[in-house]
Amino acid sequence: MTVTSGPHLTRRGVEQLALLIALVPITWMAIALFEIAGQSLGPNPSRELLHSSGKTALNALWLTLAMRPLQELTGRIEFLWCRRVAGLTSFAYATLHLFVYAILELGLDWSDLGAEIAKRPFIIVGLIALIGMLPMAATSTDRAMRRMGRRWQRWHAAIYPIAILAVWHYYWQVKLDITEPLIYAATLAALLGYRLHRTRHRRRSI
Amino acid sequence: MAKFTFPKIAPSEIEPTPRELGTPPTSRREVLTGLVAGAGATLLAESAIAQPATVSARSAATPVAPPSFRRNPRWSVSEAPNTWEEITTYNNFYEFGLDKSDPSERSGSFKPRPWSVEIAGEAAKTGRYTLEDILKPHALEERIYRFRCVEAWSRVVPWLGIPLRDVLARFEPNSRAKFVEFTTLLDPKQFPGQRSRVIDWPYVEGLRIDEAMHPLTLLTVGLHGRWLPNQSGAPLRLIVPWKYGFKSIKSIVRIRFVEKQPATSWNKAAPDEYGFYANVNPAVDHPRWSQAKERRLGGSLFGSRIDTLPFNGYANEVAALYRGLDLRRFY
Numbered sequence: 001m002t003v004t005s006g007p008h009l010t011r012r013g014v015e016q017l018a019l020l021i022a023l024v025p026i027t028w029m030a031i032a033l034f035e036i037a038g039q040s041l042g043p044n045p046s047r048e049l050l051h052s053s054g055k056t057a058l059n060a061l062w063l064t065l066a067m068r069p070l071q072e073l074t075g076r077i078e079f080l081w082c083r084r085v086a087g088l089t090s091f092a093y094a095t096l097h098l099f100v101y102a103i104l105e106l107g108l109d110w111s112d113l114g115a116e117i118a119k120r121p122f123i124i125v126g127l128i129a130l131i132g133m134l135p136m137a138a139t140s141t142d143r144a145m146r147r148m149g150r151r152w153q154r155w156h157a158a159i160y161p162i163a164i165l166a167v168w169h170y171y172w173q174v175k176l177d178i179t180e181p182l183i184y185a186a187t188l189a190a191l192l193g194y195r196l197h198r199t200r201h202r203r204r205s206i
Numbered sequence: 207m208a209k210f211t212f213p214k215i216a217p218s219e220i221e222p223t224p225r226e227l228g229t230p231p232t233s234r235r236e237v238l239t240g241l242v243a244g245a246g247a248t249l250l251a252e253s254a255i256a257q258p259a260t261v262s263a264r265s266a267a268t269p270v271a272p273p274s275f276r277r278n279p280r281w282s283v284s285e286a287p288n289t290w291e292e293i294t295t296y297n298n299f300y301e302f303g304l305d306k307s308d309p310s311e312r313s314g315s316f317k318p319r320p321w322s323v324e325i326a327g328e329a330a331k332t333g334r335y336t337l338e339d340i341l342k343p344h345a346l347e348e349r350i351y352r353f354r355c356v357e358a359w360s361r362v363v364p365w366l367g368i369p370l371r372d373v374l375a376r377f378e379p380n381s382r383a384k385f386v387e388f389t390t391l392l393d394p395k396q397f398p399g400q401r402s403r404v405i406d407w408p409y410v411e412g413l414r415i416d417e418a419m420h421p422l423t424l425l426t427v428g429l430h431g432r433w434l435p436n437q438s439g440a441p442l443r444l445i446v447p448w449k450y451g452f453k454s455i456k457s458i459v460r461i462r463f464v465e466k467q468p469a470t471s472w473n474k475a476a477p478d479e480y481g482f483y484a485n486v487n488p489a490v491d492h493p494r495w496s497q498a499k500e501r502r503l504g505g506s507l508f509g510s511r512i513d514t515l516p517f518n519g520y521a522n523e524v525a526a527l528y529r530g531l532d533l534r535r536f537y
Contacts, residue, residue: 033507042306043288043296043503044359105501107511112496120494173494175357176475177304177404 011081018085025056025093046104053097058170058184060090061163065191072198084140087159091137094130094166122172129165132158160195163188270319273428275346275366281422282350283519288361290430292504297437298355299456300405301390301397308399309437316396318433318440318457327387327463330378337441341427343376344368348431349424354486354500354518356450358511361503365445366428371419374461379415383463386418387411388444391459405471411455412468412482413446414527422447422523426454448520450484481537485528486518490537 009017029049032039041048064086071079106112117123136156139145145152167188171181299309302316321337346366354360374386392408394400400407417423424445427434434440439456446453452472462468472480479493488498499511517524528536 043292043361044306044501045507046501047359104507107508112499116496119491119496122494176300177402179402 009078014078014081015085018082018089022060022085022089022092025052026096029053046100049100050097050105053093053100054170057090057093057097058166060086060093061159061166062184062187062191064090065159065163065188069191069194088137088140091130091133094133098127098130122169125165125172126169129162129169132162132165160192270433273346273366273431273433275348275428275431278347278349282348282364283352283362285350285352285362287350287364287430288504292361293363293429294435294437296503298357298451299399299437299439301399301407301409301457302437303399304404310435312398313436316436316440318436321441321459323442323458324460325377325462326460328380328383328465329463330380332377340373340425340442341368344372346427347424351422351424351445351447352518352520353445353447353451353454354514356452356480356484356492356497358492358495358497358500358514359503360500360512360514360518364430365424365426366431366433367424367426367445369421370423370425370444371421373425374418377461377463379463382465384415385464385467386413386415387460387462387464387468388413388455388458389460389462390455391457405475408459409455409471410468411444411453412464412470413453414467415463416527417446417524420524420527422520448486448517448524450480450486452480453484483528483531483533483536485524485533485537486514487516487533487537488514489516490534 028039029041029052031037032041033045033049064083067079067083067086071077102108102113106116117127136158139148139152139155148155167181167184170184171178174181295310296306297309298306299313302309302312319337322334323337323340324334325332346368348364348366350362350364352360353363388411390409391397392400394407413423424447426439426443426445427441429435429438434443439454442458443456444454444458467482470482472484473482486497491497497514500514501511502509515521
C-alpha cells in the first residue's frame, strides 16, 4: 500500500467528521419542516421528506461502495475509516424513508399498506433492500467483525445486490425521466466492475 | 347532447367567500391600474380588491389591467381554496423542468403577451386569433374547482375563465369535428425543459367534442383573481376538473378540430399508465400507485389523505358522457 504524507487524522476523528456530514440532510429536513430561516418543504411536505430521505440513503450507499476504490486510488486510509459511518447512514435514512412512507404517506393505514405492497413491486424491492441491510447494520461493530472473521466479508458483500435492488426500486417509481436512476445504475456498474476486476487480479497474483 | 343534472346549492355557497386565503393585500397602484383600465364598473371593485401586491410572477414587460370577473357559485365547490403560494410553487410543467419547484423558479422570463392562438381543422372560422380577440366577447367567471393530479395529490383552485364551449362555438365547428386537439407553445428558448426530450414536444392534449363542449370545461386565464402566472400555464390554459391534471394543457397556441382521436403526449409516452380519457377514478389504479386516495395540499403533515371521488366529485355532471364506456379499459 502506498504511504502518503499529509494531515494526520485519527480514525475517531474521521468517523466523527463523517457523522457530522451524515447529520446534514436530517438537519436540513428538520429546518425545512419547521420552516426555520425561510426554508420550507413546500406544499407537499411528506412527499418531499419521502424523496429526500430515499435519495440520501441512496447517496450514502453509493459513497459506502466508493470508499474502497477511493482509498486504493488515493492511497488514503481515511476513506476506509468512513465506510462504516457511510453504510450506517444509508441504513438510517432508508429506515427513515420507510417510516415517512408508512406514517406520513399511508397514515399507518395497514390495509392500504397491504394493498400497496401487493400491487406495487417497487415497494417490495425497496423493502427487501432495507431488510437486507439489517444484518449488516447489526454486525457493523468491531467486535462482530472480529468474531465473524472471514464470514463478515461474505455477509457484507451483500451490499452489492442490495445496491442493485435500491437502484431498481428508484428506477421503477420514476414517472418519466429516468436520467437520474440511470446515472446511479451506471456508477454502480462502474463500482461493481472495479470490484470484480480487483478480486480477479488479486486472485491471480496469489 | 346529454342533459346534465346540477347539484343542489346551499345558500351559504352562493354567498361570496372572503378573499384573504393567504394572498397578500392590495397595493394602491394595482387598484389604480384597474380603475384606469375601466371595465364593468360593478366588477371593478371586486377584481381590484382581489389583486395581491406581489407581482413578481406577472409579465414585467407590459402592464396588463387586472381581470374583471364574476363569481360563479353554481359551478364552485364549497371547499376552501388553497393559497396562491400552494397553487403556484408546486407545479408539474415539464416545459420549465421536472421538479415541482422548477416552473415557479424558471418561468420568470417567459413572455405570455403578446399571444395568439391558431384555430384549425374542421371549423368554418379557422385562422389566427390574438388572445384579446379570443377573450373579448366573453365575461370572465371565477369557478372554484377541485384539481386532482395523477400523482395522487390535489388542491382547490379559484380559476378565472370562460366556458370553453362558448369560445369554440364562435369558430363554428362542423359535423366532422369529433375531437378537439390542443397544443402548447414550442419554444426551447422560453421553455428550457423542451431542450431535453423527456416528452415528444410540443405537448399535445385532446378532448372528445362533447367533453370540450361540457359546461364544466373552462378555458382559463387566471387564478385567485389575477391573470395566470407563467408557472400555471399563462396566458391561456385548459381546466377539465373531472380529469387528471395532465389533461388540463397549459400555454395553448393551437386548437384544432379533428375527426380522429388525437395522439396525446402522456398517452404516447406511457400508454399503459396514462389513458386518453384520464378521468379521475379511484377504482382504477395507476400501475405503480393507488388512485383511491389523495393528499390535499396544504393540510397538516400528519393529516390523513382523503378519499378520491369518481370523476373528482363531478360525477353528477359528467358521468352521463361515459354511459356505456368501460372505464377500466378507457382509463
